[in-house]
Amino acid sequence: MADAVLFEFLHTEMVAELWAPDADPGSGGKKKSWSVLEGLGFRVGQALGERLPRETLAVREELDALKFLCKDLWAAMFQKHMDGLRTNHQGTYVLQDNNFPLLLTMGSGSQYIEEAPKFLAFTCGLLCGALHTLGFRSLVTASVTALPACKFQVVMQKS
Amino acid sequence: MLCWCGLRPSWTLETGSSLSPSLAAIPMTVHNLYLFDRNGVCLHYSEWHRKKQAGIPKEEEYKLMYGMLFSIRSFVSKMSPLDMKDGFLSFQTSRYKLHYYETPTGIKVVMNTDLGVGPIRDVLHHIYSALYVELVVKNPLCPMGQTVQSELFRSRLDSYVRSLPFFSARAG
Numbered sequence: 001m002a003d004a005v006l007f008e009f010l011h012t013e014m015v016a017e018l019w020a021p022d023a024d025p026g027s028g029g030k031k032k033s034w035s036v037l038e039g040l041g042f043r044v045g046q047a048l049g050e051r052l053p054r055e056t057l058a059v060r061e062e063l064d065a066l067k068f069l070c071k072d073l074w075a076a077m078f079q080k081h082m083d084g085l086r087t088n089h090q091g092t093y094v095l096q097d098n099n100f101p102l103l104l105t106m107g108s109g110s111q112y113i114e115e116a117p118k119f120l121a122f123t124c125g126l127l128c129g130a131l132h133t134l135g136f137r138s139l140v141t142a143s144v145t146a147l148p149a150c151k152f153q154v155v156m157q158k159s
Numbered sequence: 160m161l162c163w164c165g166l167r168p169s170w171t172l173e174t175g176s177s178l179s180p181s182l183a184a185i186p187m188t189v190h191n192l193y194l195f196d197r198n199g200v201c202l203h204y205s206e207w208h209r210k211k212q213a214g215i216p217k218e219e220e221y222k223l224m225y226g227m228l229f230s231i232r233s234f235v236s237k238m239s240p241l242d243m244k245d246g247f248l249s250f251q252t253s254r255y256k257l258h259y260y261e262t263p264t265g266i267k268v269v270m271n272t273d274l275g276v277g278p279i280r281d282v283l284h285h286i287y288s289a290l291y292v293e294l295v296v297k298n299p300l301c302p303m304g305q306t307v308q309s310e311l312f313r314s315r316l317d318s319y320v321r322s323l324p325f326f327s328a329r330a331g
Contacts, residue, residue, distance in 0.1 A: 005297070012299040105298040107311040112300050119299065 004079055004101070011102060014040070015118050034118065038125035045073075045129025052076055052130075062156060065134045066093050073130055078102075091156035095127075096149070103148040116144040120152075127152060187325040190255060190271040192316075194291065196304060197265025199225045202295075203307045205316060207326070228259065228267060248278065262287055276325045290316050 018033040052072055070082035074097075084096035102119050106112045120142035128140045137157040144150045194203040201221035213220045228247075235247045249258045251274060258276075260268045260283035268283040294312040295301045301309055320326055 008297060012297075015299060105294050105311075106300055107309060109310070111308075111310045115300050 007077075008102065011119070011122060014122065019118060034121045037118070037121035038128075041122035041125025041127075042129035042132070043125075044122075045126040045131075046133045047129075048073060048076065048126070049130040049133030062091070062093075062136060063087075065131055065136055066095075066154070068134065069127055069130060070095060073126075077126070091158075093154045093156075095152040095154065097152075098149045100148050100150045103144070103150060107147045109146060111147075113144060113147060116147060116150070117142065120144070120150060124152065127154060187273045187275045188327045189320050189323065189325070190273075192271075192286075192320065193221065193224055193267075193269040194286075194307075195221075195225050195228075195267040195269070198304065199229075200304055201225070201306065202266075202291075203312070203316070205313070205320070207320065224269065225267075228269065232261075245280075248280070258283060260284060260287070266291065272325065279325075282323060286316065286319070290319065 014037060018036055053068065066085060066087075070085050074080060074082050078101045080097075080099070080101070082095050083098045084094075086094045086096070100120075102123070103116055106116065106119075124140040124142050128138055131138045131154070139155045139157060141153050142150060143153070188208050190209050191204065191206040193201060196202055199222070201224075204217070204221070213223070215223070231250075232247050236243050246261070247259055249256055251257070254274070255271050256274055256276060258270045258272065258279050260280055266287060268286050270279065270283060272279070290312060294309060294315060295307050296303070298309055298312075301307060301312075307313070321328070
């Protein structure tokens with residue numbers, strides 16, 4: 001089992017590289033950085049979605065897929081489970097992590113909170129990609145209210 | 160309190176050592192802490208009980224501390240009559256003791272405490288590994304080689320020092 005810190009350092013550098021000053025001519029640059037990082041996460045998520053499910057629990061329903069994300073995917077990536085999962089039973093799910101590892105070192109409370117969202121881009125893509133492999137199309141966004149807690153909102157798309 | 164002015168005390172304070180009973184009455188505490196990197200940049204400074212300032216601007220104080228430590232380290236290794244093991248560990252005056260810990264990467268943790276405090280290498284190492292490495296090195300928003308801005312680091316360090324067995328909240 002690889003040391004979690006290896007991925008954390010790599011992720012830090014990815015964010016730093018994509019948000020480097022000269023790649024930022026106004027808001028156009030920032031959006032591009034976000035989508036690049038999200039795209040990376042998407043492809044990683046797709047691959048993990050294929051590789052991770054060891055027991056062939058047929059993921060029949062949406063809820064099974066979400067549970068897979070909250071338990072198996074999260075445990076593989078971040079060595080913990082998601083802290084909360086809520087749904088409106090109409091295709092929208094909110095995944096809550098109270099101690100998100102990529103935000104854990106940044107602070108507790110309000111310092112650094114403006115910088116925090118870019119550290120969630122990769123993970124948004126990751127969730128979207130994993131769901132895609134399991135056969136679900138979705139839209140994932142993230143928000144931070146107080147470090148190190150964050151929420152991922154997954155809206156299932158009807159194709 | 161025992162009185163030594165020729166009067167016979169009517170009661171005695173039980174202490175572990177019969178030699179210096181007054182030592183038990185000295186509150187042990189931490190005065191302040193400096194954190195330097197390999198280039199002499201002062202990454203962090205915290206103060207808990209410091210009754211006297213150095214009388215010079217903080218920047219100069221950090222340079223003075225770093226320069227002195229640098230000289231002492233090389234002096235100690237040069238003049239050592241035996242092969243060096245850990246090198247310079249601490250010095251003490253009649254009022255305070257300075258403890259020193261340096262990592263292989265050149266990060267230096269310097270803590271000033273009361274005289275009653277014994278070797279605290281493990282405490283200084285904890286400050287390095289569990290606080291500095293975890294909250295500063297691993298923090299994507301803390302650039303290396305600069306003064307630490309992270310509030311989380313500051314508050315965790317403060318709680319840790321206050322929780323130490325030799326830290327007394329009453330000023331010494």
